[in-house]
Amino acid sequence: MGVKLIEKCESAYTYPLLIKNLLKNSLIRSPDQEIIYRDQMRYTYRDFHIRVAKLANALAGLGVKEGDTVAVMDFDSHRYLECYFAVPMMGAILHTVHIRLSPEQILYTINHAEDDVILVNSELLPLLEPIKDKIETVKKIILIKETDQNPETAIQFDGIYEELLKDASDSFDFPDFDENARATTFYTSGTTGNPKGVYFSHRQLVLHTYGLMTGLCAFDSQAVMTSADVYMPLTPMFHVHAWGMPYLFTMLGNKQIYPGRYEPEMILKLVMGEKVTFSHCVPTIIHMLVNSPVINKVDLSNWKVVIGGSALPRGLCKAATNAKINLYSAYGMSETCPLLTVAHLKPHMYEWDEEKQIDIRCKTGLPIPMVDIEIIDPLGNPVAHDGVQTGEVVARSPWLTQGYLHNQEKSEELWFDGWLHTGDVGSIDAEGYLKITDRLKDVIKTGGEWISSLTLEDIISQHPAVSESAAIGVPDEKWGERPIVLVVLKDEFKEKDLEDELKKVFMEEYEKGNIPKYGVPDRVISVDSIAKTGVGKLDKKVLRVQYAK
The missing domain is CATH 3.40.50.12780 (ANL, N-terminal domain)
Known part of the structure; x- marks a missing residue:
């Protein structure tokens, strides 16, 4: 018999999901609220x-x-x-x-x-x-x-x-x-x-705005948003609509702060002076702030910050927690508008100790409503949600780009078999949390076995001397690739030769059974800086070329 479509009165108005309709509420609820x-x-x-x-x-x-x-x-x-x-x-x-x-x-x-x-x-x-x-x-x-x-x-x-x-x-x-x-x-x-x-349609941006609202504002978690929050983006507005957040907070009529160029002192001045309570950024921005000398002079205990664009290293999460910043991860990509998941704590986790909570904050997160996430093997079959088995992350949602502009071939690759292929490798645990373990192109393959570059970065990020890190695979005649780790040391450690000490950290993780022997890097190299993309992500393509020899 099939589905029955609704009958439409000839005079009925079909309300379109257009961006203009996101704007109306702010003039009704908060016409005198400020944008700065x-x-x-x-x-x-x-x-x-x-x-x-x-x-x-x-x-x-x-x-x-x-x-x-x-x-x-x-x-x-x-x-x-x-x-x-x-x-x-x-x-x-x-x-x-x-x-x-x-x-x-x-x-x-x-x-x-x-x-x-x-x-x-x-x-x-x-x-x-x-x-x-x-x-x-x-x-x-x-x-x-x-x-x-x-x-x-x-x-x-x-x-x-x-x-x-x-x-x-x-x-x-x-x-x-x-x-x-x-x-x-x-x-x-x-x-x-x-x-x-x-590219994105009006319909997709409106639905994404409501997806953000349910994902960030509706669920009992460690960081609930309301119209009372003071919002300041720290993700460039040219990049995925600043993660779509300006549409959400304009619809809600929040006080909004726009910082212009990203300068640590100006950012902290605005956070304190305007009482900012919510921001979002890539790890590089938080790294810049927690290493600023001003950080110890300000109270950041009311500041909720979502990290995206790159994995949140455990060491950085600890440093932010020490600075009283309520830091946690979210996940998406340019092609997904972008939000797919948020690393909210579930209520039964509130009583966990800080170390255990950081485990959750650093995960990629739980899918927000109207997002389907699956992990598939190379044949396209779903893998078990046991937190162990990994595969490529694929997604479906009403706000995913329908293709690449004027590029049918790449569009079909992106949407192969009716799922958007993220190019990320990850697992889903029994609680439903997604954990990205690497990009497909960044996984280090040594002797036919895979080792996650993100795992290596997470391990070394917790050493007190390490400010930033990047793990990459470099060519090796015998094994195909071998891992090396690049580290930027904190100022007080820069004159010290710590390669053996830092390499020992990985040996200890091997002895604990946390990484395989082939995952222990051949070298841990101290560098002055690590190449990044225009939006602050580690540029591993450049690093692989730079350190190939």
């Missing part, structure tokens, strides 16, 4: 709504229409938040440009996304100047500047952001349209070849 940019700008949600309308009118005046693409090159700011709403609400597409790519890669993304307009911060003009004559589709460039000084540049501008808003009408009739319309595009930093474009 560094120590330079403070305004209310009432002002924000007006500026969103003004920006839409300014863009329309420059010829932007439905289906056009507007690129933004800026630091984390109130202006970026305005673009998050105004551009897609017009029916245009927001391209959040990855400003940490090389100029040639940025050129590729601008041309590949077929940008029509670029909004660019004056401090980022050096990225545009060498490529300006190779840009193919851009018709207008708008300058963002924070001082009265005009930049010295050969680029011709079609307007200045604040001046355009000043002269624009403060009312805009944002239309209804198909909720499956593309709202955003951005590009992965990639490991080989050109960056890949991912």
Whole structure:
């Protein structure tokens, strides 16, 4: 007989899942709440709504229409938040440009996304100047500047952001349209070849916002969010919509703080001065903060911080806990919008000691509602959820990108067999927690056996002399690959030769039965710094080339 579809009254309104409908609540519940940019700008949600309308009118005046693409090159700011709403609400597409790519890669993304307009911060003009004559589709460039000084540049501008808003009408009739319309595009930093474009619809971003709300705000856990939290992102706004969090906290009408460039003293000043209670970032940012001399002078006991982008090392979690930061992991990727899991403690774990709780905080986490996670073997078969057996992590959810922009072959690889393939290796335990053990491409294969680079990093991160670490496989004639570990030592240990002592740490783990003998690194090398990608992840592709010999 089949399913029966609902009958629709001819006059009934079909409410579309559009970004504009995320914005309405803040004007009703918290019109006088503040949005703040560094120590330079403070305004209310009432002002924000007006500026969103003004920006839409300014863009329309420059010829932007439905289906056009507007690129933004800026630091984390109130202006970026305005673009998050105004551009897609017009029916245009927001391209959040990855400003940490090389100029040639940025050129590729601008041309590949077929940008029509670029909004660019004056401090980022050096990225545009060498490529300006190779840009193919851009018709207008708008300058963002924070001082009265005009930049010295050969680029011709079609307007200045604040001046355009000043002269624009403060009312805009944002239309209804198909909720499956593309709202955003951005590009992965990639490991080989050109960056890949991912894209999301209005429907997906709205559903992801509600997924965030249920995942972060609804469950009894060690870190529940409400509209009373003070939010400051520490993930770049060009990267996966700052994990989608600005959409959530704008919908809830929270006080929001935007820090601009990431500077430890400014971040801590804002955290303390504005009483920030929630942030999210990659481990590099927390590492930078806990190693800042200012850390011992401030009270961070009310600060909840979600770590994503890379695994949370146990040693870093301990250091943050010592600084009273409520730190825990979440998991996702560019292709997943991004949130899939959150490492919340279950209520029966609240009485556990700190060491046991850190085990949970450092896991990849529990799937949030409307996310299906599975672990599969090389033949595509699910493996047991026993916390031991590992395989590739695959996912399904209504907010996963449906492909890569203009790249059908890679899209089919991503979605092989109807599951999104993350390229991560992991396990799921009996409590339902996912634990990523490595990236497929980062697993070290020695003598036909695998050893997790994340396991090695986690072990060495707990040594008191180690500030940062990275484990990689290097070519070996006999075994194919052998593991080595790179460490950045804390300042007070930098003059010491600790290679033998640090290597002994791994031997002790072998003797305890925690790693196999072949997992003991051949070398532990002290280095001044470790290569990272544009969003602060360890760049193991570069490290493998650098240390291949």
